[in-house]
Amino acid sequence: MxxxxxxxxxxxxxxxxxxxxxxxxxxxxxxxxxxxxxxxxxxxxxxxxxxxxxxxxxxxxxxxxxxxxxxxxxxxxxxxSDIEVEELAQVYELRVELAELVGKLSPVAVDGGLVARFREIKERCDQMVRKADPREFARINMEFFHLFNSLTTNVPLREISERLYYQTTRIWLKTASRLGGYEQLLNNEFVIFQREVADIAEAVENGDLAAASHVRRAHIAMSFSRIRRAAESAGGTLLRTAGAGSEAARG
Amino acid sequence: MxxxxxxxxxxxxxxxxxxxxxxxxxxxxxxxxxxxxxxxxxxxxxxxxxxxxxxxxxxxxxxxxxxxxxxxxxxxxxxxSDIEVEELAQVYELRVELAELVGKLSPVAVDGGLVARFREIKERCDQMVRKADPREFARINMEFFHLFNSLTTNVPLREISERLYYQTTRIWLKTASRLGGYEQLLNNEFVIFQREVADIAEAVENGDLAAASHVRRAHIAMSFSRIRRAAESAGGTLLRTAGAGSEAARG
DNA sequence: CCGCGTGATGTTGTGCACAACAAGAGGTGG
DNA sequence: CCACCTCTTGTTGTGCACAACATCACGCGG
Incomplete structure (x- = not known):
């Protein structure tokens, strides 16, 4: 942290x-x-x-x-704040572009310390997959975001990416957790995230930050596609209603 | 009620x-x-x-x-807040990219009202050039920014562009006004802005928002180039110190 | 003459009591 | 039985007095 x-x-x-x-x-x-x-x-x-x-x-x-x-x-x-799926789409649309800019605008010089941090988080990610704890998953995801964001020295870009991340990640987490009853979707997110970390870590090791940002861009876009699909299959009410379920279960 | x-x-x-x-x-x-x-x-x-x-x-x-x-x-x-030229460079670097995104992400449907607003602001811009009032210039510049920003329906993009605009425009205005003693630089900015408005208005009339955003992108980039050049020719202290300018001009 | 501690002064930060406001419970007339 | 009105309750917004803090001038000792 x-x-x-x-x-x-x-x-x-x-x-x-x-x-x-x-x-x-x-x-x-x-x-x-x-x-x-x-x-x-x-x-x-x-x-x-x-x-x-x-x-x-x-x-x-x-x-x-x-x-x-x-x-x-x-x-x-x-x-x-809650957020509608249309608004969420706009934020993701922008996040996709900003992710690519991280590799293009003022990229940092890759040194040993940076590579080590990526390797370390990849290790912890591999270990985490076995536990499958949503909360720990969210925490590592956040940590990885900050690490990826540090690939650019452009301060405004970092700040804005961070702000948009905090706006969206909780909605993504809510969607994944809500459908976690099957435990398949959430586990799926785990595995995909593991691959993303591995790919980006490798790109950083090669010093190719443009490649890293392209991988990141693709994963953000695909992540929202999964969210949208999950929301639609749930009848579209998933992202709007908050806690009516537990209230109805009272007896 | x-x-x-x-x-x-x-x-x-x-x-x-x-x-x-x-x-x-x-x-x-x-x-x-x-x-x-x-x-x-x-x-x-x-x-x-x-x-x-x-x-x-x-x-x-x-x-x-x-x-x-x-x-x-x-x-x-x-x-x-004051802002150093290096930090300003980062903000402009990002503004350039965001300007292009305005024409790419969720562009609005161009209708008669929109075209009329661009024409109207172009008219006022042409009239304003004669007066050469810095304050009125800044106001029209701001108004034109909001109009250009309305070319996208992506709300987060609009908000972020607006925020970065407010962070930078006052520094740009300060630079132009400070060197306004010659009245050449400021007038130069007037004329360039007039051309920008004309070009973008024409692109919007043709319904080519991508072209409009490319013009905007180019002008933002060139605008910062002029600021940087002006700052360097003033000894690099222009953007940092507040009231030392008159002292430096002495002798 | 210079360095330094110390108090005066002005600013933002905090705590607390009260006003403004919205929503729901309960009564009342139809 | 229902619609409506009023009152109660809980929350955020405001005003004001005071604490915490930084700066600077002043005076003291060297």
Missing amino acids: PFTTERTSPADEGARGRFERIYQTLRMRICLLDYAPGERLREEDLAQEFGVSRTPIRRVLVKLEAEGLLRSVHGVGTIV | PFTTERTSPADEGARGRFERIYQTLRMRICLLDYAPGERLREEDLAQEFGVSRTPIRRVLVKLEAEGLLRSVHGVGTIV
Whole structure:
């Protein structure tokens, strides 16, 4: 995790550090479906959990809202954003292009450390496939994304790719998990991701970042194709409704 | 009437409308150099001007900070972001690619209304050249950007292009205005922009959005080339220091 | 004359109480 | 029995006082 590099001890963190910590934590929770799309967050609860008042919490929520992950409505609550399949298609359409740009715009010089990091994540990916834990899968997927993103030195491109990643990955995870009852689709995603990591790692070892970005581009496009197909086969309501299933199961 | 779809009438605007109004106002001021890069803003002054307390102002500032236009430092102030020429190069590098994507990703269907809007802005552009008012130039440039951006229906692409535009256009304007003492560079930008609008308007009339985006791409790239050249000829300090220009021109 | 600690001053960050607002429960008249 | 109105409840938005922090001027000692 490139984010949790807490050089400052938990005790003497200033206002800036506290803000960053809460922000990263909430974003991770949204991305890992700890907060499901459509779920309502209460500022008071968050304030109590992090040991602060509502004021700094609101700061974080405003930023997350600016990134499209939340939506605050006066008198109602703060709601985790859901996303329609048409809108998701647009985001993926753009992500595909940005992935290719990572290999074209200001690519980094490949050194031993970079290759080692790709090999290391490939190893962990191979081990992870046996466990088949969705949460761990999501975490490695995120880590791999950041590693791939570091192949360009173009800061705006990195920031925008990251923002779009966080907008979409939770929807992808939700779709895969929802159909995980068969455990076939999710396992399928595991294997495909394993291949993607292996291919890109090899391309990076060869110093061919353009090839790496093309592989990445293709996988992102195919990933959304699978999502769309799964959504359509589920009757199209998959990506819209959030938690009506468990409510109906109450008895 | 549970609906709150009020047209944001000036009198009874709700909390949401007030937030949006202040946000747009401040962003426009930053973009039009009413607040110069490096300038320090005081929350108390803004609160007094808009007739509210510091709290809603801070909401707006947090959002503007998330977009990279501001930077708040505890105990110091909120400072309008400046940008180094290397960083500016990265943003332009990305803007160039995104401009081309506007013509490729989900292009809109060209109808009479769209053509009319391009013609109308071309007319106003031709009239504006005679006056040579930098502020009016910046405003039409912004308007034309939004019009060009509306050529795609891809919402994330529009949002990101807009964000990058607001990050860079003020620096471009600053560079052109700073060298406006000769009044040649600024006038040059006027004429070039006029040609760009004419070319793109014609491409749109022909329904060839790909051509329009290629023209746009070329002009964005050339625009940055001119900025870089101007910055280098000014000794490289142009884009970094705020008020040293007049001192350097002395003697 | 210079380096340095120390307090004054101004700014953003935080906590808390209250206002504005939306949604649902419950009563009431038809 | 139903439609509608009102009140209650819970949430986000706002205002204000104070704390945390950075900067700079001033004075002191060397």
